[in-house]
Amino acid sequence: MIRSRPLAVVMPTHDPDVVARREEKRSKTGYGPDWQPRDLDTVLRDSTPRIGLWLDTSHRTVDETVEEILKRNWAEGAIS
Template sequence: MTLEKGIYIITGIMAAGKSTIAQILAEKFEKGVHVRGDTFRKMIVTGKLEMTPDYSQSAVEQLRLRYKMAANVTEMYYNAGFSVVVQDTYLGKETASFLNEFESTPIYFITLNPSVEEVIEREKKRNKSGYTTWHVKSLYDVLINENPRIGLWLDSSDMTPEETVSEIVKRLSEARIK
């Protein structure tokens, strides 16, 4: 199957597989780009505010700035002829603020939703630790209870990364939101 040029958004909680899946998916295009939204958070040298369970309004403002920058870079690559896979943790009502940044179409929205137990196992195998202020179950609850039910939700618990991407490609029509 030939993938349509578009903007592909991958979300999920930490250790859901976003970076791995986004990279594999971006490699499927003749002209593909992988935008890692978290890069914009990491660029802040001093004054960085994290989205902790008791986050502040200033932390939300930094999050929205990060989302805006990721969307702008995504749009620039897309307008230059690339298919773009952008990934980050888009959760709760802030998901809408991110999606509102886009003018281009088509947009595909994919939520990776492995089980809590699988995320805990994946976190143990990573070279980094994402769960310093959040517990897996708490963040998972935000995803399940507060994220909009749009696009493709995929339980990738029992899938390899390659199987996950194959399933996404097979079910792209479910992922398209505009």
């Protein structure tokens, strides 16, 4: 649906155990007894087309993530 080019897609991914540990420290959560971080990870990895750059950001800060994206070769996330 996006027609402008160039276009790059970055899919930030996270280790589900890291997400679970982060969730334990938050007062508000997006997960519950029937929906856990591992469930979302499974759906994303099994059902999402592998387009663009999939980048594990489990152990990066926001700033580190941005730096990593910017230093990568544009072609890694390019969509034709």
